[in-house]
Amino acid sequence: MTLPTFTAGEDLRGWLDRYDRLQLLRVLTCGNVDDGKSTLIGRLLHDTGRIYEDHLKALEADSRVHGTTGGGLDLALVVDGLKAEREQGITIDVAWRYFTTARRAFIIADCPGHEQYTRNMATGASHCQLAISLIDARSGVTTQTRRHATIAAMLGIRHVVAAVNKMDLVGWSEPRFREIEAEFQGFCARLGIEHAVALPVSALTGEGVVRRSGAMPWFSGPALLELLEGVELPGPGDADPFRMPVQVVLRPSLDFRGFAGQVTSGDVRVGDRVRIMPRGTEARVARIVRPDAFGGDLERAHAPQSVVLCLDREVDCSRGDVIACFGGASDMRVGRRIVADLVWMVDAPLVAGQSLLCRVGTRITPARVLRVIHRLKVDTLAHEAAESMALNDIGRVELECEEPVAFDPYRVSRGTGAIVLIDRLSNATAAAGMIRTGDPSERGAHWDDQALDTVSSPVSGVSAAERDARWSQRPCCILLHGPPNTGKTESAFALERALWDLGHDAVVLDGQGMRSGLSKDLGFESGDRSENLRRAAEVARLLMGQGRIVIMSFVAPQDDVRERARALLGPDRCIFVHASEGFDIARIVMELASRGLIGRRTSA
Amino acid sequence: MAHGLTHLEELEAEAIHILRETAASFERPVLMYSIGKDSTVLLELALKAFAPGRLPFPVLHIDTTWKFREMIAFRDATAARLGLDLRVHTNREGLAQGISPITHGSKVHTDVMKTVALRQALSAGRYDAAIGGARRDEEKSRAKERIFSFRDANHRWDPKGQRPEFWSLYNPRVHPGESMRVFPLSNWTELDVWLYIWKLGLPVVDLYLARERPVVERNGTLIMVDDDRLPLKPGERIERRRVRFRTLGCYPLSGAIESDADTLEKVIEEMLLARTSERQGRLIDHDQSGSMEEKKREGYF
Numbered sequence: 001m002t003l004p005t006f007t008a009g010e011d012l013r014g015w016l017d018r019y020d021r022l023q024l025l026r027v028l029t030c031g032n033v034d035d036g037k038s039t040l041i042g043r044l045l046h047d048t049g050r051i052y053e054d055h056l057k058a059l060e061a062d063s064r065v066h067g068t069t070g071g072g073l074d075l076a077l078v079v080d081g082l083k084a085e086r087e088q089g090i091t092i093d094v095a096w097r098y099f100t101t102a103r104r105a106f107i108i109a110d111c112p113g114h115e116q117y118t119r120n121m122a123t124g125a126s127h128c129q130l131a132i133s134l135i136d137a138r139s140g141v142t143t144q145t146r147r148h149a150t151i152a153a154m155l156g157i158r159h160v161v162a163a164v165n166k167m168d169l170v171g172w173s174e175p176r177f178r179e180i181e182a183e184f185q186g187f188c189a190r191l192g193i194e195h196a197v198a199l200p201v202s203a204l205t206g207e208g209v210v211r212r213s214g215a216m217p218w219f220s221g222p223a224l225l226e227l228l229e230g231v232e233l234p235g236p237g238d239a240d241p242f243r244m245p246v247q248v249v250l251r252p253s254l255d256f257r258g259f260a261g262q263v264t265s266g267d268v269r270v271g272d273r274v275r276i277m278p279r280g281t282e283a284r285v286a287r288i289v290r291p292d293a294f295g296g297d298l299e300r301a302h303a304p305q306s307v308v309l310c311l312d313r314e315v316d317c318s319r320g321d322v323i324a325c326f327g328g329a330s331d332m333r334v335g336r337r338i339v340a341d342l343v344w345m346v347d348a349p350l351v352a353g354q355s356l357l358c359r360v361g362t363r364i365t366p367a368r369v370l371r372v373i374h375r376l377k378v379d380t381l382a383h384e385a386a387e388s389m390a391l392n393d394i395g396r397v398e399l400e401c402e403e404p405v406a407f408d409p410y411r412v413s414r415g416t417g418a419i420v421l422i423d424r425l426s427n428a429t430a431a432a433g434m435i436r437t438g439d440p441s442e443r444g445a446h447w448d449d450q451a452l453d454t455v456s457s458p459v460s461g462v463s464a465a466e467r468d469a470r471w472s473q474r475p476c477c478i479l480l481h482g483p484p485n486t487g488k489t490e491s492a493f494a495l496e497r498a499l500w501d502l503g504h505d506a507v508v509l510d511g512q513g514m515r516s517g518l519s520k521d522l523g524f525e526s527g528d529r530s531e532n533l534r535r536a537a538e539v540a541r542l543l544m545g546q547g548r549i550v551i552m553s554f555v556a557p558q559d560d561v562r563e564r565a566r567a568l569l570g571p572d573r574c575i576f577v578h579a580s581e582g583f584d585i586a587r588i589v590m591e592l593a594s595r596g597l598i599g600r601r602t603s604a
Numbered sequence: 605m606a607h608g609l610t611h612l613e614e615l616e617a618e619a620i621h622i623l624r625e626t627a628a629s630f631e632r633p634v635l636m637y638s639i640g641k642d643s644t645v646l647l648e649l650a651l652k653a654f655a656p657g658r659l660p661f662p663v664l665h666i667d668t669t670w671k672f673r674e675m676i677a678f679r680d681a682t683a684a685r686l687g688l689d690l691r692v693h694t695n696r697e698g699l700a701q702g703i704s705p706i707t708h709g710s711k712v713h714t715d716v717m718k719t720v721a722l723r724q725a726l727s728a729g730r731y732d733a734a735i736g737g738a739r740r741d742e743e744k745s746r747a748k749e750r751i752f753s754f755r756d757a758n759h760r761w762d763p764k765g766q767r768p769e770f771w772s773l774y775n776p777r778v779h780p781g782e783s784m785r786v787f788p789l790s791n792w793t794e795l796d797v798w799l800y801i802w803k804l805g806l807p808v809v810d811l812y813l814a815r816e817r818p819v820v821e822r823n824g825t826l827i828m829v830d831d832d833r834l835p836l837k838p839g840e841r842i843e844r845r846r847v848r849f850r851t852l853g854c855y856p857l858s859g860a861i862e863s864d865a866d867t868l869e870k871v872i873e874e875m876l877l878a879r880t881s882e883r884q885g886r887l888i889d890h891d892q893s894g895s896m897e898e899k900k901r902e903g904y905f
Contacts (some may be wrong), residue, residue, distance in 0.1 A: 006876040012869050015876075016799055020610040093748045093766065096740040098793050105611055107791060123768040247624040252657035260653070262621040262772070289656070302608065306620035306653070319628050345768055359773050362628070420773040427777035432770040 022105045027228060028124045028157070030111045030148040031134025036165045040134060040203035041097060041110050042075025044225065047210040048099055075203070094120050103229040118392040119345035122151050122432055126418070129233055130159040132224070133184075137170045137200070141183045147378045149184075150394065153191035154341055154434060156410065159231055160188055162198040163224060167216065168205055174218045190381060195231075199224055240303070241330035242266035242274070243408070243416050244323045245361030250308060258289055258308035259317055261362070264415020266325060267302035268309070273326035276317045277406030278334040282326065283311040303415075320363035322406050322416060332406040332416065333437075338399045339373065339527075340419055340433035342389065346426075350389040350397070356430060357422040360405050361415065364422070370398040373523050383521055396436065410434035437527060447534055447564045460546050467547035473504045475544035476597040477569050478588060481556040482579025488553040491583035495551050498585050504598055506549040509536050511556075530561045537565040544569065549598070573597070612800055616649065619788035621772060622751060623653040623735065626786045629776035630733035633661040633786075634726075636905060637690070639675045639682075640852045642737030642789060644806050645797050649788060650735070651686065662689040664725060664734075668717040669694060670705055670854035672830050678809045691729070695721035705856045706835065713854070719904040723759045726783060733776075733784045736905045741793045745897035751790050757781035759903035785905070798875065802868050812871060814848040814863040825859040850875075 006015050031037045063074040097108040109124035125131065131152040135145055145162075152160050162184045170176045181198035188196035200216050201208035201224055207215050210225045222230065243265040250258040268274065272285050287310040288298040301307045309323060317323070324332050338358075344350050350369060358367035375386035375395035389395045410417035421431040468474065478495065480488045492508045499506045514536055515522065522528035533556050540550040556562050566574045575591055577583060592598045609617065626633050635650055637643050650659055665679060683690040695703075698716040705713040726734055740747045750766050752774040767775055778784055789797070801808060819826045820840045827834070828849075829842050834856055836842070847860035848871070865871045896904075 006873070008873065008877060012873055016802070016872070019795070020612050020799065022611055024611055024614060093763065095744075095747045096791070097747065098741045098791075119768045123770055126770040247621070248628045248654070250654060250657045256656060258656075260624055262617060304614065304617050305609065306617040306624070308655075357777070359775070362625075414771065418771050418773060420770055420775060422775050422777055427775070427779065429767045429770075429775045432768070432773075 019100070019105075022100065022103070023233070024105045024107065025130060025228065025231070025233065026107045026109065026128040028109045028111060028121075028128035028131040028152070029134065030121050030124070030131060030152075031163075031165075032136065032139075032142055032144045035134035035136045036076075036203045037110060037134045038076035039074075040132075040163060040165065040201070040209065040224075041108055043203045043206055043209050044108075045097065045099055046075055047206060048101060048225070094124050101225070101229060106228065118147065118151070119343065121148060122155065122343045122345075125152050125155040125157060126432065128157060130161065130228070130231060131157050132161045132163050135162050135164050135180055135184070135198075137164050137166045137173075137176055137180065140180045141187065143379055145184070146187055149188055149191060149193065150376070150378050150381070151343065153188075153193050154343075154394065156414065156434075158193065158234075159195045160193050160197075161224070161227060162196070163203075164198055164200050165203055167200045167207065167213075168202040172200075172213075172215045174216070177216075177219070197221070197227065199227065240266040241332075241408070241413060242268045242272075242323075242325035243332070243361075243413055244268070244301075244307075244309065245363075245416065246317060246319055246321045246323060247362050249318055256310070257314075258287075258310050259323060260306075260308045261323070262306045262415075263301055263303045264361075265303050265413040267300055268323075268325070269300045270297075274311075274323050275326050275331075276315055277322040277324050277332045278404045279316065279321075280334070281315045281317070283313050283315050286310045286312040320361070320365075322361055324406070332408055334404050334406050336401045336404050337370070338367075338401065338405070338407065338419070339396065339436045340399065341394070341396050341436060342421070342431045342433040344389040344391060344393045344395070344431050346423060346428050346430045347391050349391075350393075350431065351387065355424060357424055358399060358401055358405075359420040359422065360407050360418075360435075363405055365405060366402040366424070367399045367421070368402075370400050372397050397433075407435050409436060447530075447568075462547070464547060471503065471505050471547065472600055473547070473549055473598045474573070474596065475547050475549065476573040476575070476592065477540050477544065477550045477552060478592075479552045479554065479556065479562070479565070479574065479576045480579075480583055481552075481554050481562065481576065483557075484555060486579035487583060488579065491585065492551045492553040494585050495583075495588060498589055499549060499598070502589070502598070504549060505547075506551055507543055509539060509550060509552045511536075511554040526558060529555065530558060530564075533561055533565055534568075537568050541569060544573070549592075612796060612803070615792055615796060616652075616800075618772075618791065619646075619649045620653040622774075622786060622788040623650050625752075625772075625774055625776065626733050626735055626784075627654070627660045629774075630784065632729065632731045633733040633735060634664045634691075634729060634731040635659070635661055636722075636734055636736045637663045637665050637679070638737065638852075639665065639671070639679045639809060640737075641797055641801060641808055641812065642739065644808055645792070645800050646735070646737040646789060647682075647686070647688075648800075648804065648806055659686075659688065661735075662691050662729075664691045664693065664729070664731075666718060666721045666725060667692050667694045668713070668721070668854050669699065670713075670717070670833075670856060672809075672811055672828070672852065672855045672858075674811055675809055675852060678807075682807075691725075693721060693725035693728075695724060704833075705854055706833065710857050713857075714899070714904070715902065717854075719899060719902050722905065723903050726759060731783065732778055733786055734905075735786045735788065737789050738787050738905055739789050739792050739794070739797070740787075743896045745900060749787060749790065749900075751787055752776060753785040753787065754778070755783045755785055755903070759783065761785075761900050761903070763897065763901070795872075795875065798868070798872050802872060808868075809852060811849045811852055813868070814846050814866045814870075816844045817847050817860070818842045819845050819847055819860055826862070828855055828858070828860055830855040 029037050095110040099106050111121040111124040133148050164177055164180050177200045184198055185196050200219055207213035208223050212223045244261040244263045246259045246261050248260045250260055270285050275282055288301045289308040290298050352369050352371045354369045356367055357364050372386045373396040374383035375393055377384055408417040417435045419433040423430045480492055489510055496506045496508050514532055519532045519535055522532050543550050654660055695717050703716045738746055750769050754767055818829045820842055848863045849858055849860055865874045
């Protein structure tokens with residue numbers, strides 16, 4: 001259950017082979033000051049027999065001086081490594097711990113709790129697959145809990161475990177635990193975290209940590225370690241696009257030119273077509289060299305191997321470029337503009353116009369902050385308008401790089417979708433970021449999304465013929481578009497009135513109205529405008545499915561985006577009018593009538 | 605086994621990536637070679653990272669003049685076999701002042717002959733990146749070390765002002781005079797190191813294996829009498845015992861353990877059954893509480 005035990009006389013080769021094949025799980029621990037995070041890790045190491053005798057002896061001595069357990073063994077001191085930490089009784093930096101059980105090898109990143117060390121928490125999150133969030137059973141879910149869950153979700157951690165600690169101090173109370181569990185899972189659901197689990201524990205006594213707790217018979221779930229050993233991790237996806245940022249070009253002789261790098265995503269085989277990004281030059285893989293003691297080439301390389309690729313022709317390729325798979329939907333994006341979610345980590349605020357160095361893959365390029373799109377309010381997950389970002393703020397910005405760069409959205413490929421921003425003067429690491437999209441003028445990101453197979457369009461309880469009989473209308477859409485302050489909204493309501501007076505039933509969808517609710521997460525760059533219109537068009541489609549005439553009033557400046565909307569709604573059911581033509585209500589009504597969209601049908 | 609790679613293959617891929625980043629991002633990197641098992645693995649990984657090319661940086665050894673003789677012989681043989689650009693530095697002023705672990709104790713000796721010597725060598729070579737074999741599992745303050753760890757112009761480490769390190773997007777930027785310590789083996793454990801050496805059949809200094817060696821027992825620690833510079837205290841006598849070393853350094857500061865492990869397999873078996881850490885035999889770590897952190901702040905590796 002705990003150690004992969006080795007007994008004297010056992011076959012060492014077999015044992016080591018098993019050890020080497022243990023799956024490695026990287027775990028993050030985070031929580032508030034005094035939630036008992038260090039104690040929990042100390043407990044895991046101690047109860048799995050991972051603390052050596054001499055360390056234990058030093059620990060006993062330290063416990064007498066710095067301990068908070070009245071001279072008893074203070075397990076927190078196992079991990080609070082720096083002098084300042086021991087004196088202050090807090091953890092100020094990420095500490096890395098290593099232990100192995102019979103089922104898994106673990107790397108634990110123990111991360112600081114309080115807000116001023118949020119950056120360190122984010123650091124840990126970038127390296128881990130699972131996060132343990134410590135919650136003090138007495139105080140429940142706090143702002144810090146929400147902050148940590150938010151950062152974990154942003155960085156793409158799919159498994160978040162709430163260790164509800166100090167259950168001994170709340171009398172092992174099930175109602176208290178269930179209350180915290182519900183609040184935690186509710187918040188994680190809003191973040192889109194796939195696997196959010198809560199476990200009751202006491203790091204101090206060890207209940208529920210390595211072994212299931214006798215004190216909490218009402219809890220039928222696993223102990224923490226059981227869960228860590230059993231959690232299922234996704235294997236490498238066959239569909240992951242091949243990416244290898246080039247680190248070094250090796251030219252040991254005139255007849256060898258190899259591109260050295262670590263495969264960050266997907267796989268590649270000898271003979272495969274690849275592109276050198278961002279230029280897009282095409283080549284084929286001639287050799288995959290593994291600089292092994294045993295020598296020999298590979299037929300295939302996959303993430304996360306470090307290899308050397310040789311190409312079949314002379315191409316311009318150097319450090320900073322990415323060798324990527326060829327073609328199709330998996331092409332990398334290339335551009336100078338990047339929209340990214342950032343964690344800002346230095347004292348001086350981030351402001352528009354600021355110049356920084358941006359690292360994407362192996363390329364470091366100067367970049368300018370075009371603007372802050374929004375800042376995230378961690379407690380409510382609301383997006384608030386902002387001009388700047390302060391230390392520990394989380395927000396979305398648009399950057400412009402000095403040269404075109406190749407990248408992917410973070411959710412598609414981390415190795416080429418993550419960025420780090422560096423202060424040009426101090427060289428401090430100022431921000432870490434996850435790329436959302438590229439140039440926001442890149443349109444219609446969701447227009448082509450497919451609905452789930454399981455979804456089918458609802459059928460109305462009232463038939464189209466019945467509605468037609470009552471309202472003398474066929475479902476259709478009139479889009480009034482053009483710049484702000486050209487009377488779109490007033491005209492929309494005037495048209496609604498005119499149709500009403502004629503006995504029809506129309507609904508107005510207005511751009512501002514959309515933004516006050518359904519689209520409040522969107523900004524005003526063209527990508528967001530496109531998405532706003534797409535959502536409006538989808539709402540119009542639902543309303544039209546129930547026989548309504550929909551009048552839309554939107555800025556909708558992009559021709560191609562309007563055409564997407566027209567295609568979605570059906571060209572023969574759409575009338576689009578631009579402000580420059582004037583919004584002539586009578587003429588629009590006549591047009592509707594002449595196209596047979598309103599009025600009595602002459603033939604039934 | 606994530607991604608179809610074994611645990612060691614994954615660690616190897618990460619270390620090679622770090623070594624290549626160092627070579628590509630710095631003008632004058634240097635690989636610190638201390639002759640021990642970690643250095644052996646580090647050197648092997650560095651050779652792999654640039655194969656079929658040559659190692660693109662020199663290899664530096666800080667010689668306190670108190671290393672085991674076998675270590676020095678092994679170092680020179682390794683350099684010759686692999687065609688390394690080996691540089692050896694000794695603190696000449698310290699030598700002239702007669703600093704030794706015998707007369708000045710481990711703290712002064714380590715400070716002058718290792719930490720100061722290292723700073724001298726790094727400054728003289730104008731190295732902007734020094735690659736070391738330290739691992740995070742060795743000691744508490746090492747557990748908080750970055751993979752790319754910034755040092756100011758005085759080679760000092762500021763544990764509270766470390767740069768956050770995200771993904772494998774290292775920030776290699778330094779101003780002239782400043783430097784980086786780079787630790788490709790950060791995520792390896794002692795077992796991983798031995799396992800790698802064993803799987804690949806890498807040569808290591810014979811001192812790691814149990815042999816009959818001349819030792820004296822001093823304050824409960826077995827010290828090997830490697831040459832005639834170790835004065836015996838009253839009551840001490842040299843005995844031949846079957847011993848080996850878990851870590852190697854200056855011989856008067858390295859405690860031996862009694863052992864019958866005379867092959868690598870047996871060493872690994874013994875370690876798997878052991879109940880004490882490898883650094884226990886290192887006298888310099890135990891000078892004072894937090895002593896490794898103090899040394900690291902001063903520029904020790």
